[in-house]
């Protein structure tokens with residue numbers, strides 16, 4: 093008979109507490125990093141890249157914290173238990189915390205994209221004030237082309253980036269904001285989530301020095317599993333050099 097005693101339960105409680113603190117620190121660090129980003133396009137790309145990763149790290153830490161907390165709680169309820177009972181307690185705690193962790197990850201994968209998309213839209217289209225304090229108006233796609241350079245339009249056409257042009261209609265001040273779209277998932281037409289990810293790219297026509305190339309991109313929606321093939325263009329070599337993409 094081995095008596096594991098209170099020291100294990102105490103240890104388990106302390107480890108649980110440590111994981112909870114780590115989870116909170118992880119989320120705080122993420123939201124502080126997001127908060128101090130200088131402009132909305134930096135904020136946007138940081139959130140698009142890192143928010144799900146930070147939340148998923150946080151949920152793993154919380155699942156671990158729950159495991160150790162359950163272990164301590166159930167072991168406490170057993171009182172002075174034998175070794176095999178501790179193994180049983182460990183198993184039960186693992187099953188419950190694993191299911192909670194699985195729940196978190198399913199939520200992040202299937203439901204969170206919808207929330208993230210809304211959050212990203214809020215960041216991108218939040219009211220913008222000009223330097224003279226007037227609220228600026230966002231130009232539509234047709235209006236904005238007048239103020240975008242050919243390079244910017246080429247980048248938009250190749251789905252490398254999106255540009256928003258804001259104008260202060262009183263002073264004429266303009267602000268152009270760039271959003272990097274090269275790695276971002278697209279909106280799926282079936283489920284409307286931004287979960288359509290590029291899986292494969294087949295070159296149909298090689299880009300030459302001055303002519304754009306053609307590619308066939310296969311997409312797969314990670315939410316509803318829709319498969320789609322789209323034709324896209326790649327920038328000509330000279331344009332790529334100009335934009336320092338090479």
Ligand SMILES: [Zn+2]
Pocket residue numbers: 280281282283284285287313314315316317318
């Ligand atoms: Zn879909």
